[in-house]
Amino acid sequence: MNRDRRPVIEQVKSGFQIVGKMLVAFAIAVTFMAGSALIRAPRYSYQFALGWALILMSILVMTATVRFWAAGFFGFIAYGALRSLGGVFVADVFHVSRLYMFIVSLSAFAMALLSYGFTSRRLHITIAASCVLLTFLFGDNYLGLAVFNAGNVSLLVSWAVARLSRHNRHKTQAVPEMTA
Numbered sequence: 001m002n003r004d005r006r007p008v009i010e011q012v013k014s015g016f017q018i019v020g021k022m023l024v025a026f027a028i029a030v031t032f033m034a035g036s037a038l039i040r041a042p043r044y045s046y047q048f049a050l051g052w053a054l055i056l057m058s059i060l061v062m063t064a065t066v067r068f069w070a071a072g073f074f075g076f077i078a079y080g081a082l083r084s085l086g087g088v089f090v091a092d093v094f095h096v097s098r099l100y101m102f103i104v105s106l107s108a109f110a111m112a113l114l115s116y117g118f119t120s121r122r123l124h125i126t127i128a129a130s131c132v133l134l135t136f137l138f139g140d141n142y143l144g145l146a147v148f149n150a151g152n153v154s155l156l157v158s159w160a161v162a163r164l165s166r167h168n169r170h171k172t173q174a175v176p177e178m179t180a
Contacts, residue, residue, distance in 0.1 A: 025069040029133065032058040036137040059130055066122045073125060074116045077132070081108035097142060107149050114155035123156035127151060 004011055031054050038051030062069075084105040087094060115128060131151030131153040138144035 009113045021068045022072070024065060025072065028058050028065070028069075031061075033136060035135075039137065042057045050084060054148050058133075059126070062129060063122070063126050069129075070122070070125045073129060077108060077115060078112040081105060081112050084108050098142075100142070100145070102147075103145060107145060107152060109153065111148070111152050114152060114159060120121055121138070127154040 006014075035051040035054030035058065038047045042048040042051065042053075084101060088098055088101045088105055091098045094101070111128060111132075115125065128151035130170065131147050131149075131154070135144045135148040138147055
């Protein structure tokens with residue numbers, strides 16, 4: 001078993017940093033969900049505007065802090081994918097069809113695979129995370145699933161851009177320049 005060679009105080013600081021990052025991510029999600037709840041069922045006219053302000057604020061904070069939570073995004077989505085796979089077998093309990101739960105599982109697994117290794121693409125990860133949170137606003141219907149898959153499209157575009165840029169870089173390095 002390998003021990004961490006850092007001094008204990010550094011290990012403690014690192015632990016507090018990890019906990020702090022998790023709390024910030026949780027606070028962003030709670031703020032987003034509070035805004036969604038205000039939009040979904042406003043009791044007063046100002047609550048609708050306040051809900052959108054909370055959602056926009058949380059997206060801005062997500063964008064500014066993406067480097068802190070992007071590494072954990074894959075794990076969060078992968079956990080949700082595994083949980084939704086179990087939901088396929090007990091779809092009747094959730095009052096949804098097995099086909100719907102299967103599509104949810106497939107979409108979550110796709111997002112987990114697409115987000116793994118592309119955490120450096122901050123814009124696309126932020127869009128995908130926003131789509132995941134917006135899914136809760138629309139609820140468990142096909143419109144919510146379409147919004148969730150918009151995040152998959154964003155990650156797929158990120159993957160394609162990275163793949164093409166690597167391919168083009170490889171092409172330009174492989175072709176020798178001709179000089180007269």
